[in-house]
Amino acid sequence: MDDALAERFEEHRPHLRAVAYRMLGSASEAEDAVQDAWLRAGRAGIEDVEDLRAWLTTVVARVCLNMLRSRRRRREEPLELGTADRPDDRAGPEEEAVVADSVGLALLVVLDTLTPAERLAFVLHDMFDLPFEEIGPIVGRTPAAARQLASRARRRVRGSEPPHGDLGRRRRLVEAFLAAAQNGDLEALIRVLDPDVVLQADAQAVPGGRPVVLRGAEIVARSAAAAAVRALVSEVALVDGAPGIVMAPDGRLSVVLAFAVDGGRITAIDVVAAPERLARLSIAAPEGW
Structure with missing residues (x-):
C-alpha cells in the first residue's frame, strides 16, 4: 500500500476505532480489529474505492462480528476478582483515544447481553447511521431482518435503563x-x-x-x-x-x-x-x- 493510500486510511482510523470499540467493548480488541482491516485493505487494493470510509466500516464490522462470535464460543472459566497483578504501564495514546470516544459504561454492559448480530445491527444503525441495506449483508440477513435485529436490541437497551427514583x-x-x-x-x-x-x-x-x-x-x-x-x-x-x-x-x-x-x-x-x-x-x- 503506497503512502497516499496509507494516509487515507489514517484519516479514518479514529472512526474505525470508535466503531470497533462500540462493537467489542475492549480497547485492545478494537485496535486489533482496525489493524486487521488495514491488512485486508492492503491485500484487496483500495485504489478504486470511492467511499473508503464506508468500505472500511464494513470491513471492521465483519471483523468485529467474527470476534464476537468467537468470544461466545470461547470456554468460560471461573473468575477470581481483584487478585490479578496490576501492571504499571498505562494505555498508549491510541487506546486512550478509543476510551475517550467510548459510550457509557452501563451501555457497554448491556450491549454484551445482545447476540453478535443484534449488537452489530444496533451499533451500526443507531450509533453510526449505517442503512439497513448495508447492514443486512454483513450479518447475512435481509434489510428487513436487520431492522428487526436492531429493534430487538434497542428494546433491550432501553428496557435496562433504571427508572427515575429506583x-x-x-x-x-x-x-x-x-x-x-x-x-x-x-x-x-x-x-x-x-x-x-x-x-x-x-x-x-x-x-x-x-x-x-x-x-x-x-x-x-x-x-x-x-x-x-x-x-x-x-x-x-x-x-x-x-x-x-x-x-x-x-x-x-x-x-x-x-x-x-x-x-x-x-x-x-x-x-x-x-x-x-x-x-x-x-x-x-x-x-x-
Whole structure:
C-alpha cells in the first residue's frame, strides 16, 4: 500500500476505532480489529474505492462480528476478582483515544447481553447511521431482518435503563450481592442474579491477564463467591450515577463492579480494573441516596 493510500486510511482510523470499540467493548480488541482491516485493505487494493470510509466500516464490522462470535464460543472459566497483578504501564495514546470516544459504561454492559448480530445491527444503525441495506449483508440477513435485529436490541437497551427514583431498590440489590459474595452464600447470590446474567472483566481484573466473559447465574455466582471479596476493602457506592461496588485496599481504588438491573435482578456486571477505565468512572459516596 503506497503512502497516499496509507494516509487515507489514517484519516479514518479514529472512526474505525470508535466503531470497533462500540462493537467489542475492549480497547485492545478494537485496535486489533482496525489493524486487521488495514491488512485486508492492503491485500484487496483500495485504489478504486470511492467511499473508503464506508468500505472500511464494513470491513471492521465483519471483523468485529467474527470476534464476537468467537468470544461466545470461547470456554468460560471461573473468575477470581481483584487478585490479578496490576501492571504499571498505562494505555498508549491510541487506546486512550478509543476510551475517550467510548459510550457509557452501563451501555457497554448491556450491549454484551445482545447476540453478535443484534449488537452489530444496533451499533451500526443507531450509533453510526449505517442503512439497513448495508447492514443486512454483513450479518447475512435481509434489510428487513436487520431492522428487526436492531429493534430487538434497542428494546433491550432501553428496557435496562433504571427508572427515575429506583435508586434505593437497586442499592439494596447490590448490597445483597456484596453481602452474599462476602459470605460465600451461593444460593443468595443466585437469587439476586438474572438467569441469563453476563459478567465481563477486563484483562487487569483477571489473574491470567485476558478479558473474561461469563454467562449464567450459576457460573457468575460461583465466581463471585470464590473471589474472596471479603479480603478487600469493599463497599457500595454510586458508579456513574448507579449503585455499584468499589474495592480500595489501603485506600487505593483497584476494582469497580458496575451493575445493570432489570426486573428486580442483576442482568449484567462489568468488572473494571484497567487504570484508564477506572480514571473515567464517576465514583460517589452513598450518603444522601
